[in-house]
Amino acid sequence: MMKFSLPGVHVPHRKHTASSVGERIPTPQTVTIPTAMHIGKPARLLVKVGDTVFVGTKIAEADGAVSSVIHASVSGTVTKIYDMLQSNGRTVPAAVITSDGNMTPDPSLAPRTVSSREELIAAIRESGVVGLGGAGFPTHVKFSVPEDAIEELVINGAECEPYITSDTVTMLTRADEMAYAISQLRTYYQIKRVVIGIEKNKPEAIASMQKMAASLEGVEVKVLPSLYPQGGEKVLVYHTVGKVIPMGKLPLDVGCVVVNVTTLAAIGRYLMTGMPLVEKCLTVDGGAVKKPQNVIAPIGTPLSEVFAFCEGFSSEPAKLLYGGPMMGVALSDMSAPVLKNTNAILALTAKEAKLPKTTACIRCGACTNHCPFGLNPAALERAYERRDAEALDSLCVTLCMECGCCSFNCPANRPLVQTHKLAKVFLRDAKSKEAKS
Amino acid sequence: MSQLHVSASPHIHSGNSTSGIMRDVLIALLPTTLAGVIIFGWRALLVLLVSVGSAVGFEALWQWLLKKDQTITDLSAAVTGLLLGLNLPANIPLWQVVIGNLFAIIVVKCLFGGLGCNLVNPAITGRVFMLVSFGSLVKNAFPVGVDATTSATPLGTLAAGGTVSYADLFLGNVGGAIGETCKLALLIGFVYLLVRRVITWHLPVVFIASSFVLTFLFNGFDLNAAALMTLSGGLFIGAIFMATDYVTSPATAWGKVVFAVGAALITVMVRLWGNYPEGVSYGILLMNILTPYIETWTRHKRFGEVKKA
Numbered sequence: 027m028m029k030f031s032l033p034g035v036h037v038p039h040r041k042h043t044a045s046s047v048g049e050r051i052p053t054p055q056t057v058t059i060p061t062a063m064h065i066g067k068p069a070r071l072l073v074k075v076g077d078t079v080f081v082g083t084k085i086a087e088a089d090g091a092v093s094s095v096i097h098a099s100v101s102g103t104v105t106k107i108y109d110m111l112q113s114n115g116r117t118v119p120a121a122v123i124t125s126d127g128n129m130t131p132d133p134s135l136a137p138r139t140v141s142s143r144e145e146l147i148a149a150i151r152e153s154g155v156v157g158l159g160g161a162g163f164p165t166h167v168k169f170s171v172p173e174d175a176i177e178e179l180v181i182n183g184a185e186c187e188p189y190i191t192s193d194t195v196t197m198l199t200r201a202d203e204m205a206y207a208i209s210q211l212r213t214y215y216q217i218k219r220v221v222i223g224i225e226k227n228k229p230e231a232i233a234s235m236q237k238m239a240a241s242l243e244g245v246e247v248k249v250l251p252s253l254y255p256q257g258g259e260k261v262l263v264y265h266t267v268g269k270v271i272p273m274g275k276l277p278l279d280v281g282c283v284v285v286n287v288t289t290l291a292a293i294g295r296y297l298m299t300g301m302p303l304v305e306k307c308l309t310v311d312g313g314a315v316k317k318p319q320n321v322i323a324p325i326g327t328p329l330s331e332v333f334a335f336c337e338g339f340s341s342e343p344a345k346l347l348y349g350g351p352m353m354g355v356a357l358s359d360m361s362a363p364v365l366k367n368t369n370a371i372l373a374l375t376a377k378e379a380k381l382p383k384t385t386a387c388i389r390c391g392a393c394t395n396h397c398p399f400g401l402n403p404a405a406l407e408r409a410y411e412r413r414d415a416e417a418l419d420s421l422c423v424t425l426c427m428e429c430g431c432c433s434f435n436c437p438a439n440r441p442l443v444q445t446h447k448l449a450k451v452f453l454r455d456a457k458s459k460e461a462k463s
Numbered sequence: 464m465s466q467l468h469v470s471a472s473p474h475i476h477s478g479n480s481t482s483g484i485m486r487d488v489l490i491a492l493l494p495t496t497l498a499g500v501i502i503f504g505w506r507a508l509l510v511l512l513v514s515v516g517s518a519v520g521f522e523a524l525w526q527w528l529l530k531k532d533q534t535i536t537d538l539s540a541a542v543t544g545l546l547l548g549l550n551l552p553a554n555i556p557l558w559q560v561v562i563g564n565l566f567a568i569i570v571v572k573c574l575f576g577g578l579g580c581n582l583v584n585p586a587i588t589g590r591v592f593m594l595v596s597f598g599s600l601v602k603n604a605f606p607v608g609v610d611a612t613t614s615a616t617p618l619g620t621l622a623a624g625g626t627v628s629y630a631d632l633f634l635g636n637v638g639g640a641i642g643e644t645c646k647l648a649l650l651i652g653f654v655y656l657l658v659r660r661v662i663t664w665h666l667p668v669v670f671i672a673s674s675f676v677l678t679f680l681f682n683g684f685d686l687n688a689a690a691l692m693t694l695s696g697g698l699f700i701g702a703i704f705m706a707t708d709y710v711t712s713p714a715t716a717w718g719k720v721v722f723a724v725g726a727a728l729i730t731v732m733v734r735l736w737g738n739y740p741e742g743v744s745y746g747i748l749l750m751n752i753l754t755p756y757i758e759t760w761t762r763h764k765r766f767g768e769v770k771k772a
């Protein structure tokens with residue numbers, strides 16, 4: 027079925043924390059929970075200053091179809107509501123909860139039994155689960171489809187970014203929750219195949235998942251090459267079930283739904299216990315961190331406290347990242363909170379974060395020869411410099427998944443990914459202008 | 464807390480660099496350079512030093528005059544100077560070497576906007592410019608220890624119906640440009656470039672192989688003559704070091720194959736039927752000009768591409 031594998035790059039693994047299964051950090055004094063930790067419309071706050079909340083109390087309601095429910099991650103009192111500037115430049119309301127130190131679960135939480143597909147979708151919605159691999163797309167939206175729409179459920183355990191091992195922790199310690207979620211999904215959808223894709227550099231995770239797969243029918247583990255970016259949705263679908271997602275289409279258009287392993291485990295936990303998504307296991311690493319490890323922290327915990335739990339810094343961090351070094355977002359501020367889709371926080375030293383000087387493109391072709399999608403980043407860059415919307419369109423800039431393979435390999439260190447991001451916005455604006463005139 | 468640096472992803476880099484690639488090319492040219500100096504003597508070394516020095520000097524001067532950032536540390540000017548020098552005979556007047564580099568660096572490279580913007584390979588074009596301006600560069604070349612009166616280049620000898628030994632051709636004990644004669648040294652350089660992943664095999668292998676096949680087909684199905692012709696002249700240095708210039712050759716594997724076949728065709732036609740004994744430079748130069756078109760024809764298929772009606 028699969029004729030060849032897509033190109034990619036050999037990134038350093040740096041999975042130092044692979045054997046750390048995640049220690050729970052002490053309850054933070056306060057947590058700051060923004061109403062947008064997902065793609066789509068921010069959630070609508072349901073609480074006001076002075077309200078008492080418990081772990082798992084719903085504090086914000088999904089606003090519209092593509093939005094997500096949000097829960098309190100500590101028990102205590104709402105002490106502040108304010109407009110918070112997020113790392114993507116968006117300002118959204120956020121609630122600050124001061125903890126009472128008890129971590130009392132909401133008394134209303136109970137295992138969630140469902141008896142129909144509609145109930146299952148509603149439950150996933152109520153769990154507050156979004157794409158935890160990093161994208162943050164509300165998961166219930168992916169499953170709001172007819173029962174025969176999903177042929178293959180593709181489970182993303184690739185974890186192809188350097189440093190990050192939090193999905194590995196999920197695969198090692200939460201197989202039961204994953205298995206429960208899979209069986210519930212199979213009850214209400216006519217899923218033919220379930221394929222778990224894992225990069226081959228994680229033998230223990232592979233073994234754990236194979237054990238789980240053996241106990242379920244029609245579940246297979248697909249070992250992927252250690253070639254970044256196996257976790258890219260289109261790359262993963264191609265390498266696991268052999269289907270090509272046409273340009274501009276979604277996995278669902280070829281009968282696939284892709285969910286990350288931790289996302290699946292979070293659905294399982296909610297169904298089994300009623301506890302929604304209130305905490306995250308995240309990898310804390312980077313050369314500047316004194317004690318790199320996986321930790322479990324309530325959503326909304328300030329990053330500074332997470333780093334403090336890891337004994338602080340051994341040297342001055344030069345760069346702070348949400349996520350991995352290939353696609354992660356650089357932060358300017360240690361007080362930013364742990365979000366639903368935070369799977370790692372990295373503090374890089376000046377040496378690790380040093381990028382070579384940008385020089386002239388020498389047309390070496392390294393970018394186009396390593397692009398998983400066969401794009402020509404050098405040509406895209408030239409087209410954007412000319413502000414040539416037509417050329418950008420015919421060079422298919424919108425196909426770019428911003429994986430960073432091109433920039434990573436460019437000997438001239440051209441800012442290709444950044445240019446493609448800008449070019450997409452430029453093309454969208456140009457097209458909407460054209461549509462108006 | 465000091466400044467946290469904020470920039471777009473990715474936040475790590477492979478460590479590849481332009482100067483690193485150019486350094487590898489210079490290292491790969493080392494065996495050839497040594498062989499050239501051994502075969503042609505100290506005068507060859509002088510030509511190479513003048514060539515590299517003037518190439519780097521002209522680029523430095525240009526950047527300085529235009530008050531631009533100095534670019535000589537990317538080593539690309541040194542590569543151009545060394546390649547041009549290696550393509551010249553050891554007894555060439557030094558002022559001609561300087562003029563050749565002036566043309567290669569200033570006219571072909573800098574005037575078009577510097578590294579990456581030139582349309583044709585500076586070293587090749589410099590050589591062709593010198594051939595046209597100063598006449599018979601190649602004819603006067605002879606290796607040390609060989610009787611000057613009888614030493615024509617192998618291509619000249621072959622054209623005149625003479626014969627040369629394979630061993631002399633392979634080891635470079637024949638007339639010709641400083642860096643083109645010793646095939647052994649060139650192949651060592653080729654292997655180094657492959658191991659370091661600076662280039663892929665496609666272009667050199669297809670260029671040399673199709674030159675052989677085309678010579679065989681067009682030259683009376685004479686295997687021996689075809690083999691001798693293939694080992695003669697500047698084909699190896701051209702195919703391995705000049706045609707593979709990133710800027711002026713296609714990026715994709717299929718593009719490289721098309722380029723190589725085209726360059727071989729022109730090379731063989733010039734060699735067999737042209738007025739010049741050597742056609743490699745013309746082959747590469749013409750394909751340089753066609754490179755943008757070849758790149759368009761041979762681009763990668765995009766993932767999930769749907770044919771537009």
Ligand code: SF4
Pocket residue numbers: 386387388389390391392393394403404432435436437438439440
């Ligand atoms: S990798 Fe960089 S230098 Fe090479 S062609 Fe692409 S943009 Fe140009």
Ligand code: SF4
Pocket residue numbers: 396397398399400401402403425426427428429430431432433442443446
């Ligand atoms: S062009 Fe886009 S998809 Fe291709 S390598 Fe670069 S970032 Fe990845």
